[in-house]
Amino acid sequence: MLTRLSHRINLGFERFFPERRLFLKSDNETRFIRLRPVTQALAVSGAGIALGWMILATAIILMDSISAGSGREQTQRQQSLYEQRLNALSQDRDARAEEAARAHDRFNLALEQVAQMQGRLLASEDRRRELETGIDVIQNTLRRTIKERDEARALADQANVALASQGGVANTDAGRARDAMDTLDIMADVLAATAQERDLMEGAAEQSAERVEAVMAEKKALQSRNNEIFAKLEEAVSVSMEPLDKMFREAGMSPDDLLKAVKRGYSGQGGPLSPLVLSTSGSVSNPDELRANAILQGLDRMNLYRLAAFKAPFAMPVKGSFRWTSMFGYRRDPKGAGTRMHDGVDLAGAYGMPIYATADGVVIEAGWGSGYGRLIKIKHEFGIETRYAHLSTLRVNVGDRVSRGDRIGDMGNSGRSTGTHLHYEIRIGGRPVNPMTFIKAANHVF
Secondary structure, eight states: OHHHHHHHHHHHHHTTSOOEEEEEEOSSOEEEEEEOHHHHHHHHHHHHHHHHHHHHHHHHHHHHHHHHHHHHHHHHHHHHHHHHHHHHHHHHHHHHHHHHHHHHHHHHHHHHHHHHHHHHHHHHHHHHHHHHHHHHHHHHHHHHHHHHHHHHHHHHHHHHHHHHHTTOOOOHHHHHHHHHHHHHHHHHHHHHHHHHHHHHHHHHHHHHHHHHHHHHHHHHHHHHHHHHHHHHHHHHHHHHHHHHHHHHHHTTOOHHHHHHHHHHHOOOOOSTTSOOOOOOSSOOOOHHHHHHHHHHHHHHHHHHHHHHHHHTTOSOSOOSSOEEEEOSEEEEOTTSOOEEEEOSEEEEOOTTOEEEOSSSEEEEEEEEOGGGOEEEEEEOGGGEEEEEEEEEEEOOOTTOEEOTTOEEEEEBOOSSOSSSBEEEEEEETTEEEOHHHHHHHHTTTO
């Protein structure tokens, strides 16, 4: 039955694959191998399947390479845009700070001019009071003089009477007239000089009042300009701060605790971001000083964020073409050991591809790490540790201090691995966290 079915099948394929014989000749004998139509059909089918599989696999690899390349270019464009934005913000911040400093200088100059005008006005008022006092003294002196004159006249009258009784001639009327005219001339001269000096003081006081009004108007215009500058600076600081806050919060890190830790490492003070102090009398700061200090505090916070960003792993460990092959979380073990927790992410690329440090730190391990193969561990600030496993070459040693972007090794296939790739981990306080949290959070800024 089976023989008959096989014969029919061979007859069916005979038209497409005629039976062939492969002769093998040796020194003693000649043998041949019969290739039936079914055998030829199976061989052709296997070859076609293998060829199709090769074409499909090649297409998948090309698509992954193109996808990885476009993702890297997009990351580079985002990083370039962020650097341009930071440079623009820095230039705008410097310009605003310089403009605010010039505005404060003008404001201080106006205050000095107002103080000088007020001083001159007070001096004029004191002079006027001195003149009033002088006039009162002159009047009292005149009264006393008139009184003494009257007493002298009385004595002169008595003397005239005595002379008349002795036969002399007294010229009392003419003498009294001359004395009165001389007294009136003296009083008129003194009063005229006093009135002239009073008029001069009143004119100076009016000019001082007009100058004070002009300075106060200039002060109001300057205050309005300062308010516009402060408003723009406050808006720029707020817009720049929001993506930084979001980046750290999405990475699971408290911005306040993070900045406190950075301040402990950078406690120096001084320079353009120091608080403004415009008064040394111990009085309460004015509103402009408070707003300026608030803006400077915001700029200082941005500077601390910049320092913290370089000390936390907000970067990619590879820069070439790669593809994601395994993400963080539970997965089926590639070695067939069931379902296991995968503490990092896997990035597959070319053998020997450069591996870079994702943040500033110190190398605490560089060697063979059992299943990790060739392993590098870097300790960063804030209790963060990064791991780079399955490397082919180690380019750092224990104790080396590295910066973000430094090349630390090459991609390989060492340890418990099924192919060339990088196993990348981030741990906080010894506990593994998802590296994609940091990578995605950095997209808000970098």
